[in-house]
Amino acid sequence: MKNFKKIFAVVLALAMLFCFAGCGAKDTNSGADAKAKLVMGTNAAFPPYEYVDDNGTIVGIDAEIAKAIADKLNMELEIKDMDFDSLITACAGGSIDVVLAGLTVNEERKLSVNFSDTYATGIQAIIVKEGSDIATADDLEGKTIGVQAGTTGDIYCTDDYGQENVKQYKTGVEAVMALQNGQVDCVIIDNEPAKSFVAANEGLKILDTEYAVEDYAIAVAKENTELLEKINKAMAELKADGTIDNIINKYIPAE
Numbered sequence: 001m002k003n004f005k006k007i008f009a010v011v012l013a014l015a016m017l018f019c020f021a022g023c024g025a026k027d028t029n030s031g032a033d034a035k036a037k038l039v040m041g042t043n044a045a046f047p048p049y050e051y052v053d054d055n056g057t058i059v060g061i062d063a064e065i066a067k068a069i070a071d072k073l074n075m076e077l078e079i080k081d082m083d084f085d086s087l088i089t090a091c092a093g094g095s096i097d098v099v100l101a102g103l104t105v106n107e108e109r110k111l112s113v114n115f116s117d118t119y120a121t122g123i124q125a126i127i128v129k130e131g132s133d134i135a136t137a138d139d140l141e142g143k144t145i146g147v148q149a150g151t152t153g154d155i156y157c158t159d160d161y162g163q164e165n166v167k168q169y170k171t172g173v174e175a176v177m178a179l180q181n182g183q184v185d186c187v188i189i190d191n192e193p194a195k196s197f198v199a200a201n202e203g204l205k206i207l208d209t210e211y212a213v214e215d216y217a218i219a220v221a222k223e224n225t226e227l228l229e230k231i232n233k234a235m236a237e238l239k240a241d242g243t244i245d246n247i248i249n250k251y252i253p254a255e
């Protein structure tokens, strides 16, 4: 009987120990669970700002800047890959918190979302086939222009040359394929992805002229002003300590 009591006491002690250990582990877990999420929407077909690497992970300048901001805000970053032309609506509607997508600040978008301070410059570039008779933006009249749907390239070209001369594609790569196949005469898209598409395809070149110069920033829902302020503060710190420059230089080596 005495032995039984002893064994019982030991079992009880062990059980309590496990319980504490268990509770402890659970506490740490709930700590991690409690970390607020920062949900970023992007279109991961826009190298070097966002693309899917060989391991199937979304990487790039925007992914790294978002991670650095999330770390500063003690938030956990989640990235959602979506069609480019649904990003602003998703952000305004609250299904994502922020858009980082090499996203240009423009007046029309400002009606739906707020923009953070800017973190990079984008240039709308013109891609043509080698030997094309298009040499500058002045030669685009009457040509068929390929663009990524909903981008500023799409918006400017539609305004400047008319809807009937602009063909929209879901991604820049698809627009570039159409150029290769002769379905369009040129593609207008941001300079950095343009470089990467031209490098991956024989017989294409980027014209020396710039079609438009613009600023990239993070979009946040209009009512989410607290998050916007926090993002701007974090970004100012990341600019000051060189983090943003380092991220950009890692993906866009100085020429």
Ligand code: GLN
Residues within 6 Å of the ligand: 043, 046, 084, 101, 102, 103, 104, 105, 122, 148, 150, 151, 152, 153, 190
């Ligand atoms: N900078 C362009 C825009 O904001 C294109 C961005 C993109 O295709 N990811 O419209």
